[in-house]
Amino acid sequence: MLSFNLQRMVSSAGRGALIALLGVMSVANADTTSSRSDRAQVWALDVMAPNGQHNLLMGSLHVPDRDLRQPDPSILQSYRALVTEHSDVDQGVTPAVRWRDALTEDDVATLREQIQCAAPTAPVSVIEGLLKAVLSQPTPLDANQFAYMRCASAGYVAREQIIERARAQYRIRPAYLETPDQAGGAPRALAKEVGAAVSAQSVHFALSVEGAKAQADVVDALNRGDYGAASAALDRSLAGSGINPSVFNDIMVRRRNLSWMMTLPPLLDEGGAFVLVGVGHLPGRDGLIELLRARGYTVTPVTLPAGRGT
Template identity: 35%
Template structure:
């Protein structure tokens, strides 16, 4: 699926440039709890792009748990509208030309027009936004890191989450319609391949600050980026900390979150270090690496 659910980015963890070669390794973090237990914390861009390095199954060699943000299960009311136009509030001012661009891209993803238009009626922009980043060059798009790592997880490794789906979707719906609209409009105005190639290159070299800058630009304004970051990143980070610390204190966890949750004074790296956890940049073995 050619999609972009949402950009999720972070601070510079490894400064050396890693080319799109499986020998370069995948930037990640080793987290050691105050009790000495160690786990792996990884960032994800939540998007698959050709050439993006992904970790191999060896990351689960000593793992007891695989932890993600939430399960992604559907929640009630996700397909409802919030206006009398058949569109959600964030989509009411889209022009015919903008909708034409959106439909051109959804057709490249083999999505029926009726389904694509129904996404404009959803309370949050998430589904429409992912298809707005479809690349129409006919190339195959690999699955995102979330799916890659889940597919590598052994059956005896337990699954867990940092939050429930319903409150997460409720939070997403509190994003002001204008912020969601501006982000969607920005996606339609930019070449998806250029955007996604930039995401891939930054992820491969561990340049999460560059990723964050790219994502902030995609909201169309500094105010929009600040609003989205506060609602969907900073407040969730604070809410995650009790469960996250529990998993880290137990140890042997592989934890995958959007990379935007890692950087800055409100990021997970700073939050963990402030309460006694040691957070160290590492390189994980990449899929297809030659030893």
């Protein structure tokens, strides 16, 4: 079944197929990989609306990491809706330079190794087909996704996947902060601002030792509930990728947060919303925590029981 899905998805080089493939591989590995059941707690934020309704806001890392403590999926049973950033997103415009040409032979070899780690039972021909499909994409988003899926975290899944499975299991209503077109507009705007830089260095940095250290720092900060430190580590990743953090955060965080403040409050006022967004959207003057407090919402750190990472 895994090989069939890989073959079919590799034959279509579209972003939707590649992102779906990430989910297929993670689920397949999770079925066969044992994981420690972490007894520690997972940090989140209780958000009480001015009308007294309670909700949960949680920051996330968009890739699997074995060291990131994950919430027990059963906590979702008590919520009315799962609110996430968007249902899907387009890659945007083709950058001015071919990002593939900026990769070294070692970069490509490491990317191949990490794809193989994600799908250990797939034949070589399928791995090579997937690598070719990833490298032929107009932007490096999919390559970055694989690059940050370290072999040490093979068999683990991202927080979004854990929560989405629970949502489906408990039949929780999905809700989104932006439409796919709105979500796609942000990376398109970013590409116009930093096209050459985002193309030339991002994958190389993601595959580097420095990239792994920055990711570890984000995970450590998330495990401590220190969203400011997580954001600072993300900024170091941006700088290492050749992207001005100020430009990125203005386009991908600040503007989107302000837009979300038109769709998020009504969901919070109903109560029972589990809101899951990238951790970079939480801290700072333009972060969701301060924006919500300015609108009269009470935001309080809380801990949740941890579950498995697979």
